[in-house]
Amino acid sequence: MKVLFWIQKILWVLLLILVLNPTEIILGQNLSSDEEYLSIIEKIKKGEDTETDYTKLRMLYTQTSFYQPESAERDENILKMTQAWIDKHDNEAIEIGNQLLEGEYLNPFVHDLFAKIYKESGEGDPLFHLLMFINIITSIQGDGKSYETAYQVISTWEEKAMMTFVRVSPVDQVFEPTLHDGHCYHVIQVKADETGEISDLYFNIDIPYQKAQQTGPVVTAPVITPPTPTPALQPITTYTDPTGQFSIHFPAGFSLLASQTNLIQCLTPNNGNLYLIISDYANTMKAFSDEVLNRPASFSGESQFQAGNLSGKIQLYTMSGSFQVLDGKSYAVLLVTYAGIDYGLVVVLPAESYSAAQNWLSALVTGVQYQPATSPPPVVLTPTVTPTFQVTNSLEYTVLDGLFQVLLPAGSSQGGKWPNIAEYQTPSQGTLYILSGDTAGTLNLFRQDLTQKQGKMLSQPVLFQTDEGVQGRMEINTMVGNFQAADGKDYISFLVSYERPEGALVIIVPNNLYTEAQGWISPLITDVTFQAIQPTPSPFLTPMPTATTMVTPPPSPSVSTTTLPSETLPPLSGL
Known part of the structure; x- marks a missing residue:
C-alpha cells in the first residue's frame, strides 16, 4: 500500500507541474519540421531572430509538409502582385504579397517586390524586406558558373531572384531539366543588364526535382516571366x-x-x-590611371585646351577591353584633368568610333565651368569636439572576422542584427548601424533610402582621422523619418566611411538632439580600430569604382591657355 501511495503522490506532482508550467514541458519535446520551421519564421517576423542560418532554414523548409516547388496558384499570384506594383496599385500588391508570404515566407522574389513597393510608397519597412531578400539570396550556395559550382536552389523563384541579384536577364525560357553526372540542372542563358554580355547560369535543382517527382510533374520554370519593368535611361544635359x-x-x-x-x-x-x-578625385583618378597602365595600354598622345577659366589636359590611350568588360576589343580611353580643381573626366569608347566622336568629345571637355568659392563652407561638426558628458562603462563591438572594432558610447543597447549590419540604440535617442562585409554597397542602400526620405546634405563631407591614423569621411544629411519608420519627424543622419573597407558606420539622431549628440559621435567615429591590413579590391570589372582614401591632390601644373578649338583632341595611334 505504501508503494501505491507514493506512485499516486508522484503522479499528482507531475500533474501539478504540467498545469502550472506546461510550456516548459512542451518545449522540451522534439518539434516536428513543420513546428520548428514555423517557430523560427515567427521569431523573424517579430524581429527577435538575429542568428538564423538561412541555408539551414531553407533546407528545413524543404522537409515541411507545405513545401511546394511547383504551384500554379502561387505563380499566378506573383504575376498579379507584380502587375499591381507596375500599375501603382500598391494596396492591392501589398494584400497579394501578404497572402503569398503566409504560404511561402522564404520566397526572395516576393520580399524583393515588397522592398520596392515600400521604398517607392514611403510606407512599410523596405529595409526589413530588402534584408530578407539578401539573407535568402546570399544563403544559396554556389556561384552559378559551372555544373560543379551551380547555385543550389529549392524553387524556380530563387532562380529568378538570383538573376535579379546578379543583374542579368534570361535570354530564353528553360522548360526541361538538364541531366549531368547524376544531377538535375537548369542551365539558363542570360544577358548582363549593364554590358549586354551573354553567358550561362547553372542552377542545381535536385531538391525541387525530387520533390516534384513525388507529388507531381517535373519542375520547370514558370512559362510566363513576371514583367519586371526596366526604367528607361534618363537623358542628362547638365x-x-x-x-x-x-x-x-x-x-x-x-x-x-x-x-x-x-x-x-x-x-x-x-x-x-x-x-x-565628383569627389575623392586623386584616389579615383589614380585608380583609373593604374588600371590603364596595368592592362597594359598604348599611349597615343596628349593635348591641352581651355574650358572657360580652366586649363585642361587630355591623355589618350588605347587598351584591350573596357573598364567593365574584357571582351578583347580595342578601346580609346581619355583621361581628362583640369588645373587647380578636384574634378575630372574619364571617357572610354570603341577605338573605331573615336574619329566619329570628335565633335561631341570636344564639346564635352570644354563644357566645364568652375566658380571658386568666395568663403569656405561652414563646418557643422568637428570630429575632435570634447564630449559634453563623461563617457563611462563603454561597450565594444567587434565584427565576426575581427578586422573592425567599435567603442560604443555609454548607455548603448543592442537592437536588431542582420548579415553585415549590427544595430545599437545610443544616447540622444539615436540609432547606430555598424556595417561590415560589403560596406560600400550597404552604404549605398542607406543613401538610396535617404533620397526617399527627403534627404538633404547639411554641409560638405567632413574629413577626419581616427586615433590610429586611418582616414575617414562623414556625410551629414537632414531627413524626414528614420531608416526604419516614416514617422514624419526630422532627423540628422551621419554616414561614416573609412579608407579601410572592413567597416563603416551609420548614425541617426533626432534633429533637436543634434547638438547634444556631437559629444559622443566624435569619439565614436575616431575610436574605431582596424586590426589587419587588407588589400583594396580593384574597382574595375565591377559596375562602379569604389571610393577609398580622402587625399587632396596637388594642383596640376599650369598649361597653355591658348584656345585650340580644332586641335582639342590628340590623334589616336593607328587610325
Whole structure:
C-alpha cells in the first residue's frame, strides 16, 4: 500500500507541474519540421531572430509538409502582385504579397517586390524586406558558373531572384531539366543588364526535382516571366555639384546610367561611357590611371585646351577591353584633368568610333565651368569636439572576422542584427548601424533610402582621422523619418566611411538632439580600430569604382591657355 501511495503522490506532482508550467514541458519535446520551421519564421517576423542560418532554414523548409516547388496558384499570384506594383496599385500588391508570404515566407522574389513597393510608397519597412531578400539570396550556395559550382536552389523563384541579384536577364525560357553526372540542372542563358554580355547560369535543382517527382510533374520554370519593368535611361544635359562651384554641360545623346558618391556614369553617343569624377578625385583618378597602365595600354598622345577659366589636359590611350568588360576589343580611353580643381573626366569608347566622336568629345571637355568659392563652407561638426558628458562603462563591438572594432558610447543597447549590419540604440535617442562585409554597397542602400526620405546634405563631407591614423569621411544629411519608420519627424543622419573597407558606420539622431549628440559621435567615429591590413579590391570589372582614401591632390601644373578649338583632341595611334 505504501508503494501505491507514493506512485499516486508522484503522479499528482507531475500533474501539478504540467498545469502550472506546461510550456516548459512542451518545449522540451522534439518539434516536428513543420513546428520548428514555423517557430523560427515567427521569431523573424517579430524581429527577435538575429542568428538564423538561412541555408539551414531553407533546407528545413524543404522537409515541411507545405513545401511546394511547383504551384500554379502561387505563380499566378506573383504575376498579379507584380502587375499591381507596375500599375501603382500598391494596396492591392501589398494584400497579394501578404497572402503569398503566409504560404511561402522564404520566397526572395516576393520580399524583393515588397522592398520596392515600400521604398517607392514611403510606407512599410523596405529595409526589413530588402534584408530578407539578401539573407535568402546570399544563403544559396554556389556561384552559378559551372555544373560543379551551380547555385543550389529549392524553387524556380530563387532562380529568378538570383538573376535579379546578379543583374542579368534570361535570354530564353528553360522548360526541361538538364541531366549531368547524376544531377538535375537548369542551365539558363542570360544577358548582363549593364554590358549586354551573354553567358550561362547553372542552377542545381535536385531538391525541387525530387520533390516534384513525388507529388507531381517535373519542375520547370514558370512559362510566363513576371514583367519586371526596366526604367528607361534618363537623358542628362547638365550636372552641378552641391556647392554650385562646378558644373558641366553634356552634348546631346548622353544618358545617366548610375550615380555613386565619387563619380557619375553616363552612356554617350558612339557606344561610349563617361565617368565624371565628383569627389575623392586623386584616389579615383589614380585608380583609373593604374588600371590603364596595368592592362597594359598604348599611349597615343596628349593635348591641352581651355574650358572657360580652366586649363585642361587630355591623355589618350588605347587598351584591350573596357573598364567593365574584357571582351578583347580595342578601346580609346581619355583621361581628362583640369588645373587647380578636384574634378575630372574619364571617357572610354570603341577605338573605331573615336574619329566619329570628335565633335561631341570636344564639346564635352570644354563644357566645364568652375566658380571658386568666395568663403569656405561652414563646418557643422568637428570630429575632435570634447564630449559634453563623461563617457563611462563603454561597450565594444567587434565584427565576426575581427578586422573592425567599435567603442560604443555609454548607455548603448543592442537592437536588431542582420548579415553585415549590427544595430545599437545610443544616447540622444539615436540609432547606430555598424556595417561590415560589403560596406560600400550597404552604404549605398542607406543613401538610396535617404533620397526617399527627403534627404538633404547639411554641409560638405567632413574629413577626419581616427586615433590610429586611418582616414575617414562623414556625410551629414537632414531627413524626414528614420531608416526604419516614416514617422514624419526630422532627423540628422551621419554616414561614416573609412579608407579601410572592413567597416563603416551609420548614425541617426533626432534633429533637436543634434547638438547634444556631437559629444559622443566624435569619439565614436575616431575610436574605431582596424586590426589587419587588407588589400583594396580593384574597382574595375565591377559596375562602379569604389571610393577609398580622402587625399587632396596637388594642383596640376599650369598649361597653355591658348584656345585650340580644332586641335582639342590628340590623334589616336593607328587610325
